[in-house]
Amino acid sequence: GESVGLHLPTLSVQEGDNSIINCAYSNSASDYFIWYKQESGKGPQFIIDIRSNMDKRQGQRVTVLLNKTVKHLSLQIAATQPGDSAVYFCAEIPYNTDKLIFGTGTRLQVFP
Amino acid sequence: DTGVSQDPRHKITKRGQNVTFRCDPISEHNRLYWYRQTLGQGPEFLTYFQNEAQLEKSRLLSDRFSAERPKGSFSTLEIQRTEQGDSAMYLCASSLGWGGQNENTGELFFGEGSRLTVL
Numbered sequence: 001g002e003s004v005g006l007h008l009p010t011l012s013v014q015e016g017d018n019s020i021i022n023c024a025y026s027n028s029a030s031d032y033f034i035w036y037k038q039e040s041g042k043g044p045q046f047i048i049d050i051r052s053n054m055d056k057r058q059g060q061r062v063t064v065l066l067n068k069t070v071k072h073l074s075l076q077i078a079a080t081q082p083g084d085s086a087v088y089f090c091a092e093i094p095y096n097t098d099k100l101i102f103g104t105g106t107r108l109q110v111f112p
Numbered sequence: 113d114t115g116v117s118q119d120p121r122h123k124i125t126k127r128g129q130n131v132t133f134r135c136d137p138i139s140e141h142n143r144l145y146w147y148r149q150t151l152g153q154g155p156e157f158l159t160y161f162q163n164e165a166q167l168e169k170s171r172l173l174s175d176r177f178s179a180e181r182p183k184g185s186f187s188t189l190e191i192q193r194t195e196q197g198d199s200a201m202y203l204c205a206s207s208l209g210w211g212g213q214n215e216n217t218g219e220l221f222f223g224e225g226s227r228l229t230v231l
Contacts, residue, residue, distance in 0.1 A: 034219065034220075041224075042224055042225075043116075043203055043205075043222030043223050043224050043225050044155065044203070044220075044222045045222070046219045046220075046221070049219065089154050089155075091154075097168075098143065098160065098162075098167070098168075098209065099157050099160065099168060100145070100157065100205075100220055101157065102147075102154030102155045102156070103154050104152070104153055104154050105152070105153070105154050
């Protein structure tokens, strides 16, 4: 079935380093992708999105890259801070639906 | 606070009891979603509404689950005859919708969730 998955369940980085979180998706018809951040005990929080007609989008300290050829999505966080520690989910909206499908998540741990 | 609010935040119940969760979306959002999340997993889609119409239900939503959005504003999710496997976080989200000419991002705004524990 359709799925969105992640390569690494846990990523540990030192404060100030850059982080890269990867995601593989299986539905080549997906139109839209979003990265969410979820802190313990809270609901997911939007970070950045990208449409399928783009391959890169930048926000504040975050960049999302989309490679449709290999169905790969990544989130880059520059100068990672302790407040970035959370679980990160990639999610997709397949073409012609309004249903957001989440992957299983990567835990980012930032050490001082 | 003008975000998505959910009530109750925590619910502990005995197996076989009925529970109801309420979600109040962001007021101008016409779409409302329910998701279920278990520990270490991503949220799983359950159902969503466009205004008061329920447009899609996941096969995860057994006949013990029912969701309503009677006036196109708040929504309720009821679970009848709860089972231990129903223990999870139930997340509600709202959005302006997505697609086509629409400039909206399609971003779903999530509430803090209602955590259900079935003993």
